[in-house]
Amino acid sequence: MAAAVNPIRAAGISVEEELGAVADRLRLSTVRVLGGDGCGSGVIWRPDGLIVTNAHVARSGLQRVELADGRKFTGKVFARDPRRDLAAIQIEGRNIPSLMIRDAKTLRAGEMVIAVGNPMGEVGAASIGIVHSAPRNRSLIFADVRLLPGNSGGPLADVEGRVVGINTLVAAGLGCAIPSNEVARFLRGLGIVAR
Amino acid sequence: MCESVRRFRVFLVGDEPQEKEMASALVEFSNGLADAVERAGKSVVAVLEGGRAGVSGTVWRDGIVVTAEHTIRSEVEVTLVLPSGETVKAKVVGGDPSTDVAVLTVGAKAATVAFADAAQVKTGHVVLAIGRRGEEGVSASFGMVSATGGAWRTWQGGKIDRYLRLDLNPYPGFSGGPLIDASGAVLGINTSGPRRSVTTIPNATVDRVVDAVLKRGRVTRGFLGVGVQPVAFPEASKAALGLERNRGLLVITISEGGPAEKAGLMIGDIIVAVDGNAVAHASDLQMALDPEKVGNAISVKVLRGGKLQDVKLTVGERAGRE
Numbered sequence: 321m322a323a324a325v326n327p328i329r330a331a332g333i334s335v336e337e338e339l340g341a342v343a344d345r346l347r348l349s350t351v352r353v354l355g356g357d358g359c360g361s362g363v364i365w366r367p368d369g370l371i372v373t374n375a376h377v378a379r380s381g382l383q384r385v386e387l388a389d390g391r392k393f394t395g396k397v398f399a400r401d402p403r404r405d406l407a408a409i410q411i412e413g414r415n416i417p418s419l420m421i422r423d424a425k426t427l428r429a430g431e432m433v434i435a436v437g438n439p440m441g442e443v444g445a446a447s448i449g450i451v452h453s454a455p456r457n458r459s460l461i462f463a464d465v466r467l468l469p470g471n472s473g474g475p476l477a478d479v480e481g482r483v484v485g486i487n488t489l490v491a492a493g494l495g496c497a498i499p500s501n502e503v504a505r506f507l508r509g510l511g512i513v514a515r
Numbered sequence: 516m517c518e519s520v521r522r523f524r525v526f527l528v529g530d531e532p533q534e535k536e537m538a539s540a541l542v543e544f545s546n547g548l549a550d551a552v553e554r555a556g557k558s559v560v561a562v563l564e565g566g567r568a569g570v571s572g573t574v575w576r577d578g579i580v581v582t583a584e585h586t587i588r589s590e591v592e593v594t595l596v597l598p599s600g601e602t603v604k605a606k607v608v609g610g611d612p613s614t615d616v617a618v619l620t621v622g623a624k625a626a627t628v629a630f631a632d633a634a635q636v637k638t639g640h641v642v643l644a645i646g647r648r649g650e651e652g653v654s655a656s657f658g659m660v661s662a663t664g665g666a667w668r669t670w671q672g673g674k675i676d677r678y679l680r681l682d683l684n685p686y687p688g689f690s691g692g693p694l695i696d697a698s699g700a701v702l703g704i705n706t707s708g709p710r711r712s713v714t715t716i717p718n719a720t721v722d723r724v725v726d727a728v729l730k731r732g733r734v735t736r737g738f739l740g741v742g743v744q745p746v747a748f749p750e751a752s753k754a755a756l757g758l759e760r761n762r763g764l765l766v767i768t769i770s771e772g773g774p775a776e777k778a779g780l781m782i783g784d785i786i787v788a789v790d791g792n793a794v795a796h797a798s799d800l801q802m803a804l805d806p807e808k809v810g811n812a813i814s815v816k817v818l819r820g821g822k823l824q825d826v827k828l829t830v831g832e833r834a835g836r837e
Contacts, residue, residue, distance in 0.1 A: 338541040430552030430643060430655045432545035450548060450643075452686065453654040464656045464684060479545045492687055 658683025740773020
C-alpha cells in the first residue's frame with residue numbers, strides 16, 4: 321500500500337474524541353417529534369426555535385417536541401410540504417441550540433457524514449458513514465450510512481457538525497437525505513431567509 | 516490535498532458557535548477519503564448494458580477496461596460512460612467466467628488506476644468500493660477488511676491469488692468497480708459474492724486474465740478427460756500401500772480421445788496423487804487444470820489391480836468458452 325495508510329493516527333487529537341464531540345453537539349440540536357404512531361426526529365434549524373423535520377413525521381397541526389436537555393414543548397406545525405416531505409415546526413423558548421448549515425452541493429463522494437436521530441425509539445443515536453454519491457441538481461443525498469425508522473427528520477451532518485441534509489428514507493440499503501439547499505428553498509417559500 | 520490545520524468548530528450551548536484553529540484528524544481523514552474517491556473515480560467508468568441497471572468498469576491499462584464477466588451479455592460491444600461524461604463504445608475482447616473478469620478495449624483516453632500491493636493489506640484496513648452509475652457520477656461505499664487469506668479457488672475452478680473478506684455494503688452497480696485503499700490505490704476488482712457479500716478479485720489475478728485475454732482472446736483451461744468420484748479404502752490397504760491418506764479418486768468415465776485415454780488410464784483406476792500431491796476430492800485436480808499446465812506432462816499415481824503405478828499424462832486444453 322502506498323504510505324502505510326490509516327490516516328487515523330496522523331494528527332494530534334484522537335479521532336474518537338473528535339467524533340464524540342461532534343456527535344454530542346449534533347445530539348443537542350436533534351429533537352424528538354412525538355406523534356400518534358411513534359416518534360421521529362427533527363433538527364433545530366434556527367436559534368429562534370424553528371425546527372425542520374419530514375412531513376411524514378409531523379402529521380398534525382400541533383406536535384409534541386422534546387429537546388435533548390429534557391425540555392418539552394408543544395410545537396406548531398406551520399408548514400407542511402408532502403411532495404418535498406418537509407415540515408417546519410415553531411417552538412417558543414430561550415437558549416435553543418441550533419446547528420450550522422452547509423450547502424449540500426459542496427459535498428464530495430467519500431466524505432464522512434454522521435446521522436443522529438431516534439431510531440427505533442433509541443434517543444440520540446449516532447451512526448457514521450460516507451457520502452455515496454454527491455447530490456446532483458435537486459436529487460437526494462445518497463449516503464452509505466445506517467438509517468432506521470425514527471431517524472426520519474433528523475440531521476445528516478459533516479464531520480464538523482454542519483447539517484447537510486434531513487434523513488428521510490432508505491432505498492436499496494442507502495440512506496437518503498433531503499439536501500440542505502432544498503430545505504433552504506422550502507423555507508424561502510415560507511418567507512424565511514437563511515441567516 | 517488537505518492542509519494539516521483546519522478550522523475546527525468548538526460549540527457551546529447558545530446561539531452562535533465559537534471557532535478556533537485546531538488540527539483536526541477527523542476532518543483530515545474525511546477529506547482524505549473524498550480525495551481517494553476522486554482520484555480513483557477518474558479511472559472508473561459506467562458499463563450501461565451490464566447487470567440489471569448498469570455496472571461499473573475500471574480503466575486497468577491504457578485503452579483496457581476490466582469489468583465483472585457475469586454482468587456482460589454481449590460478446591461484441593458495450594457502451595461506457597467515461598469519467599469525462601463522454602459516452603463511447605467498447606469492444607468485448609474476452610473474459611474468464613472462472614475468475615469473473617471481462618476485458619474490454621476502448622479507443623478514448625481515460626486515466627489508468629494506481630495499484631496498491633494487495634499482499635500488504637491487513638485486517639482492519641479501511642477500504643472503499645468505487646462505482647459509476649450512468650450520468651450520476653462516481654459512488655463510494657465505506658468498509659473495512661475483515662479477514663485476509665491466501666489463494667483460493669472459485670467453484671468454477673478459477674484461481675484467486677488472495678482472499679479478502681470485507682465488511683462493506685454492496686450497492687447496485689458496484690460490480691466491476693475497484694476496491695481502493697484510503698490513499699486511492701487499487702487492490703482489485705469487486706464482484707458480487709454469496710449472500711450480499713463482496714468478492715474482490717486481486718490485482719495479480721486480474722493482470723493474469725488481462726494478459727491471457729489480450730494474447731489469446733480467452734483464458735485457457737486444462738483438460739484431463741476423466742470423470743472421477745471420491746472413494747475411501749480401508750486403513751489396512753493404506754498402510755500396505757504406504758499411502759498418505761486413505762482416499763482417492765475413482766475413475767468412472769474416460770473421454771474419447773482425451774489426454775487420460777491417450778495415457779492409458781482405465782475406468783476403475785483410483786487416482787491417489789498428482790505430481791506427488793495426494794488427492795481426495797475432485798477439486799484437488801484443479802491444480803492440474805491451471806492455464807499454464809496446458810501442454811505439460813503431469814505424473815498421475817493410480818491404484819490399479821491392488822498395485823500402485825505412475826502414469827504420465829499430457830494436459831490438454833478444454834474446448835469452448837466453458
